Structure formats: structure tokens, C-alpha cells
Amino acid sequence: MSFLKGRTGLIILGIALLILPFMLGMAGTAWVRIMNFAVLYVLLALGLNIVVGYAGLLDLGYIAFFAVGAYVYALLASPHFGLHLPFWIILPIGAFVACIAGMVLGAPTLRLRGDYLAIVTLGFGEIVRIFMNNLSNPINITNGPKGVNLIDPFHIGPINFAKTDTIAGLDVSGPIKYYYFLLLVLIGVIIINRRLQDSRIGRAWVAIREDEMAAKAAGINTRNIKLLAFAMGASFGGISGGMFAAIQGFVSPESFILNESIMVLAMVVLGGMGNIWGVVAGAIVLAFVPEILRYTVEPAQMALFGHTLIEPEVLRMLIFGSALVLTMRFRPAGFWPETRHKRELVEAAEK
Amino acid sequence: MTSALLEARGVGKRFGGVQALKDVSITIHQGEVYGLIGPNGAGKTTFFNVLTGLYPRDGGEVLFAGAPLNLASPHEVAKAGIARTFQNIRLFGNMTALENVMVGRHVRTHAGVFGAMLRLRSERAEEEAIRRRSEELLHYVGVADRANDLARHLSYGDQRRLEIARALATEPRLLALDEPAAGMNATETAALRVLIDGLRTDGLTVLLIEHDVKLVMGLCDRVAVLEYGEKIAEDVPAVVRADPKVIEAYIGTSAH
Numbered sequence: 001m002s003f004l005k006g007r008t009g010l011i012i013l014g015i016a017l018l019i020l021p022f023m024l025g026m027a028g029t030a031w032v033r034i035m036n037f038a039v040l041y042v043l044l045a046l047g048l049n050i051v052v053g054y055a056g057l058l059d060l061g062y063i064a065f066f067a068v069g070a071y072v073y074a075l076l077a078s079p080h081f082g083l084h085l086p087f088w089i090i091l092p093i094g095a096f097v098a099c100i101a102g103m104v105l106g107a108p109t110l111r112l113r114g115d116y117l118a119i120v121t122l123g124f125g126e127i128v129r130i131f132m133n134n135l136s137n138p139i140n141i142t143n144g145p146k147g148v149n150l151i152d153p154f155h156i157g158p159i160n161f162a163k164t165d166t167i168a169g170l171d172v173s174g175p176i177k178y179y180y181f182l183l184l185v186l187i188g189v190i191i192i193n194r195r196l197q198d199s200r201i202g203r204a205w206v207a208i209r210e211d212e213m214a215a216k217a218a219g220i221n222t223r224n225i226k227l228l229a230f231a232m233g234a235s236f237g238g239i240s241g242g243m244f245a246a247i248q249g250f251v252s253p254e255s256f257i258l259n260e261s262i263m264v265l266a267m268v269v270l271g272g273m274g275n276i277w278g279v280v281a282g283a284i285v286l287a288f289v290p291e292i293l294r295y296t297v298e299p300a301q302m303a304l305f306g307h308t309l310i311e312p313e314v315l316r317m318l319i320f321g322s323a324l325v326l327t328m329r330f331r332p333a334g335f336w337p338e339t340r341h342k343r344e345l346v347e348a349a350e351k
Numbered sequence: 352m353t354s355a356l357l358e359a360r361g362v363g364k365r366f367g368g369v370q371a372l373k374d375v376s377i378t379i380h381q382g383e384v385y386g387l388i389g390p391n392g393a394g395k396t397t398f399f400n401v402l403t404g405l406y407p408r409d410g411g412e413v414l415f416a417g418a419p420l421n422l423a424s425p426h427e428v429a430k431a432g433i434a435r436t437f438q439n440i441r442l443f444g445n446m447t448a449l450e451n452v453m454v455g456r457h458v459r460t461h462a463g464v465f466g467a468m469l470r471l472r473s474e475r476a477e478e479e480a481i482r483r484r485s486e487e488l489l490h491y492v493g494v495a496d497r498a499n500d501l502a503r504h505l506s507y508g509d510q511r512r513l514e515i516a517r518a519l520a521t522e523p524r525l526l527a528l529d530e531p532a533a534g535m536n537a538t539e540t541a542a543l544r545v546l547i548d549g550l551r552t553d554g555l556t557v558l559l560i561e562h563d564v565k566l567v568m569g570l571c572d573r574v575a576v577l578e579y580g581e582k583i584a585e586d587v588p589a590v591v592r593a594d595p596k597v598i599e600a601y602i603g604t605s606a607h
Contacts, residue, residue, distance in 0.1 A: 207443050221424075
């Protein structure tokens with residue numbers, strides 16, 4: 001990102017991100033909402049990147065941690081139990097519970113790698129979803145497939161994130177407020193990710209990915225470090241889940257199907273495993289493409305043929321499928337691969 | 352030279368019906384270069400893997416610096432002060448040479464997740480110390496000019512040296528090298544010899560498994576010979592070389 005290296009680049013990016021929701025808002029509040037979900041996906045992808053990208057542990061059930069975070073928020077801030085805790089208490093609780101869930105998944109799978117780990121994590125993701133679906137009997141905890149409704153939005157002092165406020169003549173809608181909050185969280189998560197990457201722990205993760213036996217022999221307690229990767233990844237998922245529940249106002253098990261896990265994994269893989277900016281780009285592109293299709297494919301077909309030939313959903317799967325195949329064929333490291341290679345090129349040029 | 356750094360007593364290892372190691376006892380003295388040789392399949396690498404915790408042992412015990420060595424997991428062994436290299440080089444291919452050595456510092460440093468996230472002064476200082484020490488070690492083994500290259504792009508000889516640097520980063524008291532000269536040309540082997548000699552001069556104890564008998568005989572203070580999982584000789588090179596059992600193991604029985 002050479003154009004962002006300089007301070008001017010950073011300022012331009014910052015201003016662009018600040019006015020973005022108002023620009024999108026002109027096209028309709030729906031687009032701000034879509035942007036918010038895209039940022040949620042970025043957060044998820046960055047969390048999964050720790051597990052898959054850094055530590056090399058293929059996790060196909062990552063959405064389970066998102067689900068845990070969402071349900072923690074839903075149960076602690078809705079009429080379902082009559083609890084209405086503020087979000088700044090619930091989000092850390094959600095992260096903590098998800099972190100525990102991550103270790104519960106991590107502990108029995110420490111000896112597994114590759115395909116076997118993928119199968120177990122896939123099963124774990126489904127188990128969590130099925131639990132959410134069935135924990136309505138005999139004691140109604142999750143309200144089963146009906147989901148939890150009327151979840152509290154965020155409140156900061158007098159500001160209600162579900163209502164529109166007018167500040168200095170500008171209408172600041174609920175989604176726009178969430179956007180700014182998400183942006184702050186995203187910046188925090190990116191900073192944390194970068195710091196982890198260049199730390200003793202981050203190096204240990206990559207070492208395990210590269211050669212687990214050599215990592216052990218070099219003195220790394222691979223069991224603890226792998227558990228840590230699961231726990232960290234899961235906590236990010238839990239925080240995102242909490243925000244998802246608040247933004248959506250409603251959670252049900254349907255939101256946490258296997259497809260979602262695969263979607264997040266595709267974002268990490270397409271963007272460039274292990275590289276933060278690649279993962280961010282991958283997540284934004286993959287989150288926006290279906291929405292853009294939804295808004296363009298049908299009108300375009302209507303205008304051309306007078307009726308809809310291909311459903312946008314079908315087209316979406318077709319595009320995703322071919323994108324994945326082509327990426328694996330031509331850019332197996334993703335569109336924006338890990339920076340280590342780039343660093344090497346820069347050093348060579350400096351000599 | 353007389354105090355024992357490592358004492359293996361009656362170490363055994365069995366894979367199914369194969370007795371890979373039978374009652375192997377060796378003593379490595381502080382500050383010496385100790386060679387372990389033997390024909391192919393004699394159990395040298397198995398002994399190595401037992402000693403470094405990669406394989407569970409089936410019998411015997413290992414004393415290190417006077418205390419029983421916890422062989423339950425490789426990282427405990429590394430922590431106790433035994434570092435190793437692998438016969439088939441095992442580097443972290445997609446990390447730079449410098450990062451490979453920095454990973455070796457893991458076991459002697461402490462920064463955790465929260466330290467890394469908050470980047471407090473103590474963590475920054477530790478990170479800086481890790482980097483500095485790793486650069487020194489790269490310099491020591493002679494691959495400092497490739498510090499920022501990916502490990503997999505290094506030449507074969509440099510990879511061997513880098514692996515030694517990574518092992519040294521764990522601050523070992525005993526450095527165990529598994530066939531470090533395998534696949535090296537004459538120049539690289541000569542340079543390796545100088546490196547190991549230097550390690551001895553700097554007071555490190557070295558355990559060397561090697562096929563290159565000339566290198567072992569020229570370099571080692573004492574040599575043990577394994578055959579079919581049993582130790583058949585242990586002494587200074589000149590004596591071992593003349594031992595009929597050793598000659599038999601290597602060349603075969605002479606016709607009577």
C-alpha cells in the first residue's frame with residue numbers, strides 16, 4: 001500500500017472513510033447497512049486469519065464463535081430474559097464466552113491437522129448451530145428456531161443507535177452511527193493484528209504453520225500457542241457477533257449456517273492468507289459483490305428481456321465458484337499475499 | 352572436561368517388533384564434541400529423537416547437568432538447554448532467515464498476547480533484544496547478508512548454518528547436530544568444521560551424528576559407535592578407529 005505510506009495518503013483515506021456513509025446514504029440507507037455488514041465480515045475474516053492465516057489451522061466452523069457472541073448479546077439485552085445490560089459490558093462478556101468456546105474446540109483437536117481438523121471444526125460449527133436451534137426445551141434459553149427478537153440497540157449516553165439524530169443540520173441515521181462504531185473497532189482490530197503479527201507470539205504461530213515439529217524442537221509449546229490462536233480468533237468472532245446482534249436487532253440459528261463459515265474462509269483465502277490488507281480487501285469485495293448483483297442483475301435483465309432469466313443468487317454462486325477456482329489456479333497465495341515476500345523484494349531493491 | 356553434562360543410562364526404544372535402541376548408555380562431558388556414528392539404520396537418529404523428546408522412550412533415563420531430564424515434550428528439552436538440528440533441514444521456509452532465528456529466542460523470552468497487543472516498554476525492549484541477538488547469531492554462523500531473505504531461498508549450506516543459528520538462539524548447553532555435513536560439498540564441509548570448532552572454543556558442548564567418518568574422527572574429542580541399536584564402542588577417535596568390532600560393523604567380517 002505504497003500510496004498510503006505517506007501522511008497525506010492516510011489523511012485522504014481517513015476523510016474518505018469518514019464521509020463514506022453519507023455518500024452511501026444518498027443511494028439509500030440500505031447501502032450503509034450493507035457497508036456495516038461488510039465491515040462485520042472484515043472483522044470476522046481478520047479473526048479467522050489468526051487461526052487459518054497465521055497458525056495454519058484450517059477451521060471450517062468459525063461462524064460458531066460469531067453465533068456465540070451474537071447469542072450472548074441477544075440474551076443479555078432483550079426482553080427474552082428481561083435483561084438489558086449496556087453493550088460495553090456485553091461485548092467483552094461475548095468475547096470471553098467465545099474465547100472459552102474456542103478453547104473447547106481447540107483442546108481436543110490439537111493433534112489434528114489439515115483435512116481432519118477441517119472435519120472436526122465443521123462438525124463443531126454445526127453442533128453450535130443445532131444447539132441454538134434446540135435449546136428451547138425443557139428450559140427456554142435460545143427460543144429455538146424462532147430466534148431472539150427486540151434486541152436492544154447500542155446506547156451511548158443520550159445517543160440511541162436505532163434512531164436518527166440531527167447533528168449540525170446533518171441527518172445521522174442509526175446505521176451511520178453503527179458504521180462509525182464499527183470503523184473504530186476495525187481500526188483497533190487491525191492494530192492488534194499487526195502487533196500480534198510482529199511479535200513473539202505471532203512468529204510462533206507462523207512457525208507452527210510452517211513446520212510444527214521444528215517449532216517444537218525450537219522450544220515452542222505448540223499446544224499452548226495453538227490454543228491461543230483458537231482463543232484469539234474466537235474472541236474476535238465473539239465481538240463481531242455481539243455487534244451483529246445489536247445492528248440486526250434479531251438473531252436466529254439460520255444466520256450461522258455452514259455457508260457463512262465457508263464465506264468467511266473464502267474471504268481470507270481469496271484476499272491472501274496471513275496478510276491483513278489482503279484479508280480486508282477480500283472481505284469487502286466478497287461482502288459487496290452479492291449486494292451489487294442483487295441490485296443490478298434483476299433490473300438489467302428486466303430491461304433487456306422483460307423477465308428474469310437468472311436469479312442473482314445463482315449468479316452469485318457461479319461467480320464465487322469460478323473466482324475461487326481461478327484464484328487457486330493462478331494466484332494460490334491469494335490476490336494480496338503475505339508481505340514477507342514483498343519485504344524481500346524491497347530489501348533486494350535497496351541493495 | 353571431566354564433569355558429565357549429559358548421561359544417558361540404558362535408553363531403549365522399540366517400534367512394534369523392532370528394537371531400535373537397546374540399553375544405550377553414553378556420557379557426554381562438558382565442553383567436548385561428542386560424535387555418534389554407525390552404519391545406516393543403527394539407531395543414531397532414533398537416539399537423537401528420544402533424547403530431544405520427539406519420541407517417547409521405552410526405558411532408561413537421561414540426566415542432564417546432574418538432574419533428570421524431562422523428556423515428555425520437545426519444548427521442555429529445549430528449555431532445559433538441549434537444541435537440535437534435523438537431518439533433513441527443517442526451517443520455517445516462508446519466514447526470513449532473521450525471523451527463523453528470532454523464533455529460536457521464543458523459549459528464552461516472555462512476551463504474551465497482551466504484551467504484544469499493548470506493546471509496553473518492556474515488550475518493545477524484549478523485541479529489540481530478540482532482534483539484536485538474532486542478528487548477532489546470523490553473523491556468527493555467517494549468513495548475516497541473507498537476513499531478510501526467505502529461508503527457503505537460501506543455498507543448501509546456508510540453510511544448514513541457519514538451522515544451527517536457530518538452535519543456538521535457544522541458548523543451549525548442548526547442541527545436537529544430526530548429520531550437518533550431509534549433502535555438503537568439500538568447501539561447505541570445511542567451513543562447517545571451522546564453525547563447530549569455534550563452538551567448542553566458545554565452551555559449547557556438541558553432540559554430532561555424522562556419516563562423514565573423516566569429519567567425525569578429525570573433529571570429535573570422543574566417539575561412540577552404534578550398531579543395531581547397541582553401543583559397540585565409546586572412546587577417543589584413535590582407539591575407536593582401531594576397534595575390531597567397529598571395523599567389522601563398517602566393513603563386515605573378514606573371512607576366517
